[in-house]
Amino acid sequence: MASDLDTTPVIATRREEATGFFQRMVSKGLGWARKNSLWQYPYVTACCGMEYMSVSSARYDIARFGAEVPRFSPRQADLLLVVGTINCKQAPILKRVYEQMSEPKWVIAFGVCASSGGFYDNYATMQGIDRVIPVDVYIPGCPPRPEQVLDGLMLLQRKIQDQQHKLIDRAQVPTLAQGGGERR
Amino acid sequence: MATDSHGMGGRDPQATPGSFGAGEPARPFEGQHHARGYEGALDAPLKGRQMVVNLGPSHPAMHGVTRAVVALEGETIVEMKLDIGFLHRGFEKSCENVTWGQCFPYTDRLNYVSSILNNVGFALVVEKLCKMEVPLRARYLRVLTGELHRICDHLTLVAAMGLELGAMTVFLYGIEARDLIWDRLTEICGARLTSNYVRVGGVSRDCPDDWPAKVEQTLARVAELRETIDKLLTRNRIFMDRTRGTGVISREDALDFGFTGPCLRASGEPYDIRKAAPYLVYDQLDFDVPVGKNGDNFDRYLMRMEEMRQSDRIVRQCLRQMEPGDIVVQDFRYVLPPKPQVYGTIEGLMAHFKLVMEGIKVPAGEAYSYTEAANGELGFYAVSDGGGRAYKLGLRAPGWPMVAALPHMTKGALLADLVPTYDSINMIGGEVEQ
Ligand code: SF4
Numbered sequence: 153m154a155s156d157l158d159t160t161p162v163i164a165t166r167r168e169e170a171t172g173f174f175q176r177m178v179s180k181g182l183g184w185a186r187k188n189s190l191w192q193y194p195y196v197t198a199c200c201g202m203e204y205m206s207v208s209s210a211r212y213d214i215a216r217f218g219a220e221v222p223r224f225s226p227r228q229a230d231l232l233l234v235v236g237t238i239n240c241k242q243a244p245i246l247k248r249v250y251e252q253m254s255e256p257k258w259v260i261a262f263g264v265c266a267s268s269g270g271f272y273d274n275y276a277t278m279q280g281i282d283r284v285i286p287v288d289v290y291i292p293g294c295p296p297r298p299e300q301v302l303d304g305l306m307l308l309q310r311k312i313q314d315q316q317h318k319l320i321d322r323a324q325v326p327t328l329a330q331g332g333g334e335r336r
Numbered sequence: 337m338a339t340d341s342h343g344m345g346g347r348d349p350q351a352t353p354g355s356f357g358a359g360e361p362a363r364p365f366e367g368q369h370h371a372r373g374y375e376g377a378l379d380a381p382l383k384g385r386q387m388v389v390n391l392g393p394s395h396p397a398m399h400g401v402t403r404a405v406v407a408l409e410g411e412t413i414v415e416m417k418l419d420i421g422f423l424h425r426g427f428e429k430s431c432e433n434v435t436w437g438q439c440f441p442y443t444d445r446l447n448y449v450s451s452i453l454n455n456v457g458f459a460l461v462v463e464k465l466c467k468m469e470v471p472l473r474a475r476y477l478r479v480l481t482g483e484l485h486r487i488c489d490h491l492t493l494v495a496a497m498g499l500e501l502g503a504m505t506v507f508l509y510g511i512e513a514r515d516l517i518w519d520r521l522t523e524i525c526g527a528r529l530t531s532n533y534v535r536v537g538g539v540s541r542d543c544p545d546d547w548p549a550k551v552e553q554t555l556a557r558v559a560e561l562r563e564t565i566d567k568l569l570t571r572n573r574i575f576m577d578r579t580r581g582t583g584v585i586s587r588e589d590a591l592d593f594g595f596t597g598p599c600l601r602a603s604g605e606p607y608d609i610r611k612a613a614p615y616l617v618y619d620q621l622d623f624d625v626p627v628g629k630n631g632d633n634f635d636r637y638l639m640r641m642e643e644m645r646q647s648d649r650i651v652r653q654c655l656r657q658m659e660p661g662d663i664v665v666q667d668f669r670y671v672l673p674p675k676p677q678v679y680g681t682i683e684g685l686m687a688h689f690k691l692v693m694e695g696i697k698v699p700a701g702e703a704y705s706y707t708e709a710a711n712g713e714l715g716f717y718a719v720s721d722g723g724g725r726a727y728k729l730g731l732r733a734p735g736w737p738m739v740a741a742l743p744h745m746t747k748g749a750l751l752a753d754l755v756p757t758y759d760s761i762n763m764i765g766g767e768v769e770q
Binding site: 245271 | 393394422430433442445449495511530
């Protein structure tokens, strides 16, 4: 596993160096805190949900990774677990849920249906959720074994640790309305 | 009050023996009954207004895939509309584009909690078209694994019902038991959930030698967990109050709506396809069909608990009665020949090539097969034109009539009673929305 302290970018400009040390410490601290307290929103639609039940209960125990709290309100969650098939009717809802989550947020595509449409290569099924929302980790398998899911979760944790975290992020987040989508 | 078919949901003082007011007739309620209509002459209440609430499609109680538009007056459901199709994956169309053998993975994902039962249903319709006799051992293996999966299905229902009524412990016990059964299924077919075990003409592989003994041990542990769940829920006052007399459907209504399976039996109609039209080896097995009386959520829960016990019996009998033998028909028009023949003889090679490239040639015709899946009658209707693919495939999903009856069952009930009702009919998105 990559070192938890290994967050310094290889090429640093002067300006980054000037503000670097304090920011880096904050970033590391925030990364550590965030990766170990993922609150997930299980967007469960189909068969993979049965494996999700297994992952979250006693034997595989997702609580070991600090991700055991399912929140069914997108505003309280920072990890969107898309578990199962997303079809064309479901896709706008998924996008809405994703947009309602507050930053920082991450997405895991759980199972091949969410990753790529799986073997449902037909008129109804969306060929992967990355057509509507960005995805951080793809977990293959139909359904994936719980071990695979935990592996995917650990990958995400590593990714979170290596990201730059800021105390306040003033950059504006693009929303559906700005992207030319429907407005209400 | 409890006999009202529209479920009075938790307001019945007779709900639990021993609880406050039990055994007395319902007391007259001296307050104001209704937002409109009963006001005293001098009252000036705020005018009631219907509120429309959207439950779902992404809502924990909706199991992810259904949208219920509920019109409420206070907490009482005045009207409910269901919006489905959020998990429509084009099952029937997909199956028309692949060979008959390749349909099995799609059937796995219909009722994904008990996929072998779907596999069996589909295999039976193809075998009916081919007029094929399946070897005895294969039939036993189908029943055995199917019943294991039926236990899984019911465990999941009970676990989820407990969870949604606030009994998290039940969920953990249920999933532990289910994981154990899945381990056994992994040993026999390689997959935990989507088994893809049955083939046209038999099953894909025989069980390992030490498997039967392991299954018996597993069943013992599962029985232990099941009885724990039983102790936690069946006489639990909160659970009983939440489920008894809620989501009631009468026998006549259930028949009219086309209920089958445990939900129909909970209403008092003793109809089980395993008894009414035995298929595979069910006529040689000794098991009982539990029948309920009230058709409420509690009875539907009891049906599941009792059916798990019966499935347990069936599995044990199968293990005892099973004898060594073929697990697939020895007919290379339908079944891949063993590898030595493929590599050693031209006939074997030809048969292998034909089967892989073109699939099984099912004689032209149409057939309907019906089996007792975990939720009720699972029907497959297949039309073949003699080519290598299904010309048309139709599915009668067991969960569908129950979902369709939901607005009827919850009319006039409290909003909170929608959740146990939704649980106990066991809607599985994969099969209902195909
Ligand atoms: S990946 Fe497979 S198991 Fe998961 S939802 Fe899709 S079809 Fe079902």
